Amino acid sequence: MIIIFLxxxxxxxxxxxxxxxxxxxxxTVSMGNIMRExxxxxxxxxxxxxxxxxxxxxxxxxxxxxxxxxxxADDDCKNGFILDGFPRTIPQAQALDKMGIKIDKxxxxxxxxxxxxxxxxxxxxxxxxxxxxxxxxxPPEVEGVCNxxxxxxxxxxxxxxxxxxxxxxVYHEQTEPLKDxxxxxxxxxVINGQESVEDxxxxxxxxxxx
Ligand code: AP5
Ligand code: MG
Numbered sequence: 658m659i660i661i662f663l664x665x666x667x668x669x670x671x672x673x674x675x676x677x678x679x680x681x682x683x684x685t686v687s688m689g690n691i692m693r694e695x696x697x698x699x700x701x702x703x704x705x706x707x708x709x710x711x712x713x714x715x716x717x718x719x720x721x722x723x724x725x726x727x728x729x730a731d732d733d734c735k736n737g738f739i740l741d742g743f744p745r746t747i748p749q750a751q752a753l754d755k756m757g758i759k760i761d762k763x764x765x766x767x768x769x770x771x772x773x774x775x776x777x778x779x780x781x782x783x784x785x786x787x788x789x790x791x792x793x794x795x796p797p798e799v800e801g802v803c804n805x806x807x808x809x810x811x812x813x814x815x816x817x818x819x820x821x822x823x824x825x826x827v828y829h830e831q832t833e834p835l836k837d838x839x840x841x842x843x844x845x846x847v848i849n850g851q852e853s854v855e856d857x858x859x860x861x862x863x864x865x866x867x
Pocket of ligand 2: 670672689712
């Protein structure tokens, strides 16, 4: 199965992708996590992407399309995968089509902008695997430690309130048009992402069974 999670920054794409990945036993390919890994290890691509990410802009299409092309060719993706944070522009969606990737479902997690700010300020992510937590809504079992990989939990630089405003603007301008793109292909399901993590998961799994 090939699934895309769409939604505003902080809508819960990473959280739901992580849960669905375990349930369906297929990997999640998170473009944000790939970027943050490149930043942390200081690769040339990471250095280029840093300025874009930390100011809340999108990394240029040709860079992320090149990365996704390589990643999806890996062996673990041969029985399906979940895309979290890709595509985010129409040219990126067209690039997936050109690669001959047949998408089964696109889940749009719908959360209003006003709820996003609150989620971002409380978010912590694993330094090692990128899994997201929230201090109040989705705390780890042990404070400051990732349930999955035992990595240290840190706050993302682009979660500063001012940067979040930029990311939301970029989302509305460049990513939201993807809803119509996939609606016209008949594969879009919009779900309410304002419920608890568990209730949102139930809606996601229901949409995947449709
Ligand atoms: P990326 O990391 O993908 O950022 P994003 O889309 O802005 O998404 P987030 O990770 O912020 O949100 P999420 O939807 O995953 O929410 P989460 O589950 O963590 O990308 C970062 C940057 O990299 C981009 O800005 C861009 O520069 C670059 N980039 C990445 N992909 C790119 C691409 N394709 N093209 C170009 N550039 C690209 O949840 C958020 C918080 O809410 C967490 O704390 C969580 O615990 C909590 N939460 C989740 N669900 C609930 C719930 N139901 N109730 C209460 N709290 C909840
Ligand atoms: Mg994420």
